[in-house]
Amino acid sequence: MIDSVTFSLILALVVAASLISLKVGISVAIIEILVGIAIGNAIGINPGDHDWLLFLAGLGSVVLTFLAGAEIDPEAMRKTWKVSVTIGMLSFLVPFLGCWWFSYLVLGWTWGASLLTGVALSTTSVAVVYVVLLETGLSKTATGKVILSSCFITDLGTAIALSVLFTGPNPLFFVVIAAIGLLAWLLPKYLDQVLRKLRGRTGEPSVKIVLLLVIALGALAEQAGIHAILPAYVLGLIMASLLSRNKDLLMKLRTLALAFLTPFFFIVAGMNVSAASLISGGVLILVLFFLKIGTKFIGVLPASLKLVRKDSVYLTLLMSTGLTFGTISAQFGYANGLIDREQFSIIVMVVILTAIIPTIIAQRFFEPREAGDA
Amino acid sequence: MTDNSVLVKRILVAVDGSESSSKAVGMAATISRDLRAELAIVHVVEMDEFPTLIAEAQDESKEEMGEIILADAIKLARLSGIEPKPKLLMGHAAGQILRFAEEYSPQMIFLGSHGRSPERKLFMGGVSEAVSRKAKVTVVIVR
Numbered sequence: 432m433i434d435s436v437t438f439s440l441i442l443a444l445v446v447a448a449s450l451i452s453l454k455v456g457i458s459v460a461i462i463e464i465l466v467g468i469a470i471g472n473a474i475g476i477n478p479g480d481h482d483w484l485l486f487l488a489g490l491g492s493v494v495l496t497f498l499a500g501a502e503i504d505p506e507a508m509r510k511t512w513k514v515s516v517t518i519g520m521l522s523f524l525v526p527f528l529g530c531w532w533f534s535y536l537v538l539g540w541t542w543g544a545s546l547l548t549g550v551a552l553s554t555t556s557v558a559v560v561y562v563v564l565l566e567t568g569l570s571k572t573a574t575g576k577v578i579l580s581s582c583f584i585t586d587l588g589t590a591i592a593l594s595v596l597f598t599g600p601n602p603l604f605f606v607v608i609a610a611i612g613l614l615a616w617l618l619p620k621y622l623d624q625v626l627r628k629l630r631g632r633t634g635e636p637s638v639k640i641v642l643l644l645v646i647a648l649g650a651l652a653e654q655a656g657i658h659a660i661l662p663a664y665v666l667g668l669i670m671a672s673l674l675s676r677n678k679d680l681l682m683k684l685r686t687l688a689l690a691f692l693t694p695f696f697f698i699v700a701g702m703n704v705s706a707a708s709l710i711s712g713g714v715l716i717l718v719l720f721f722l723k724i725g726t727k728f729i730g731v732l733p734a735s736l737k738l739v740r741k742d743s744v745y746l747t748l749l750m751s752t753g754l755t756f757g758t759i760s761a762q763f764g765y766a767n768g769l770i771d772r773e774q775f776s777i778i779v780m781v782v783i784l785t786a787i788i789p790t791i792i793a794q795r796f797f798e799p800r801e802a803g804d805a
Numbered sequence: 806m807t808d809n810s811v812l813v814k815r816i817l818v819a820v821d822g823s824e825s826s827s828k829a830v831g832m833a834a835t836i837s838r839d840l841r842a843e844l845a846i847v848h849v850v851e852m853d854e855f856p857t858l859i860a861e862a863q864d865e866s867k868e869e870m871g872e873i874i875l876a877d878a879i880k881l882a883r884l885s886g887i888e889p890k891p892k893l894l895m896g897h898a899a900g901q902i903l904r905f906a907e908e909y910s911p912q913m914i915f916l917g918s919h920g921r922s923p924e925r926k927l928f929m930g931g932v933s934e935a936v937s938r939k940a941k942v943t944v945v946i947v948r
Contacts, residue, residue: 452853456851456853456854457853457854457855458853458854458855458856458857458861459853459861460855460857461855495857495858498858498860499857499858502858502859502860556855556856556857557859558856558857558858558859558861558862559855559856561859561862562852562856562862562896565862565895565896566895566896566897566900566901566904567904685858685860689858689861693857752855754855754857755857786855787854787855790854790855
């Protein structure tokens with residue numbers, strides 16, 4: 432049963448986080464996590480005691496992942512896929528292997544916790560990189576398209592790893608793959624016509640159809656032991672062209688997600704963080720932070736140097752950022768007992784720092800001076 | 806004796822809709838007219854830091870507001886008899902102003918002293934400070 436007092440309190444926090452975000456000009460997701468940490472530790476709300484809260488948070492992460500996938504430019508991906516896959520996989524694999532081995536061999540964390548750490552710290556924030564490409568005038572160029580497509584591949588690597596590494600053999604796995612394949616074939620052909628017929632109808636049937644697809648595919652995946660973010664992300668990629676032609680529908684989905692669903696995900700992530708663990712694990716947080724940045728540099732800088740030369744350090748720093756997929760991975764690990772609360776707190780704080788610090792360093796010290804293609 | 810005089814052919818003024826940036830436009834327009842220099846007015850639509858979705862970075866309401874700020878600045882410059890070149894940019898204000906300055910090559914840059922809120926300055930620094938520190942030409946910060 433929904434506890435109306437807790438629900439109201441969290442809605443109040445959602446509103447407060449939005450207002451703070453407007454005031455400081457920082458993404459609302461970060462503010463929501465920080466507000467969650469503050470309130471969760473101050474009054475001791477345990478999200479685990481409220482099934483409805485965990486459900487909303489889980490739904491928020493799945494819909495957010497779908498929307499992130501839907502932002503891809505399929506045409507650019509088609510044209511640049513060879514280079515993008517190479518750069519994107521390097522950007523995923525090097526930090527993943529580095530952080531996994533470090534936490535297993537040096538920190539002595541369990542096999543599952545180490546793998547999870549590798550996955551959570553392998554991510555790249557597509558949105559942050561997009562802003563850089565826009566600023567440098569690269570967003571419409573071939574170079575910019577390669578870079579952005581590479582970021583989508585990195586996140587796809589994270590989604591695949593999160594779904595495949597922590598699941599045992601299950602015959603339903605192939606059913607999910609077949610369902611995704613079938614949707615990839617059917618949706619571009621038929622859904623466009625259906626959505627066109629339903630456009631502007633009261634009751635928003637178009638929104639409901641898209642939500643049904645995302646949630647039903649996620650439910651099927653969970654039956655197969657696969658994290659729902661993989662099908663959600665792939666479904667987003669499949670529907671990207673279609674949604675870009677249905678801007679009104681996309682806007683409604685974003686409004687629903689950002690106003691009501693994703694705040695629960697980020698606030699719950701914050702509430703699960705233990706302030707005491709952040710203090711005792713301060714050194715480890717810094718070590719993992721530098722490890723992620725260092726391994727991203729090893730994985731991305733050579734390709735970055737070849738592609739953009741002058742702005743390569745700037746770009747590599749921004750490809751080291753990551754928030755959404757890192758937080759989703761940590762939350763998945765905690766919910767499934769792969770990591771304990773202390774490890775969760777440390778990983779989430781590293782994820783937050785990697786979202787903030789590389790951007791600040793990039794802008795203050797490596798701000799490019801000239802626009803143009805390399 | 807060497808001649809250190811600089812021929813001012815182009816002036817750049819960056820606006821953010823604040824009172825001090827309006828004063829900067831007035832001053833830059835007057836000087837442009839007197840020196841017969843070209844005037845460019847830029848406004849940078851600042852995006853939220855650390856966005857989670859590309860959509861978050863593409864806030865259309867901020868772009869619309871940016872167009873209004875730029876239109877107001879153009880009207881102000883026309884009062885001095887100057888027809889300015891407007892430019893709407895997106896991203897981080899200081900970096901974008903500096904990037905545009907590299908391209909436009911002005912001899913002077915004018916800015917208002919009050920731009921970002923103190924909270925935003927805390928995270929990302931002040932725009933006028935960053936521009937005056939990094940620009941290769943004379944920067945005038947108008948109070």
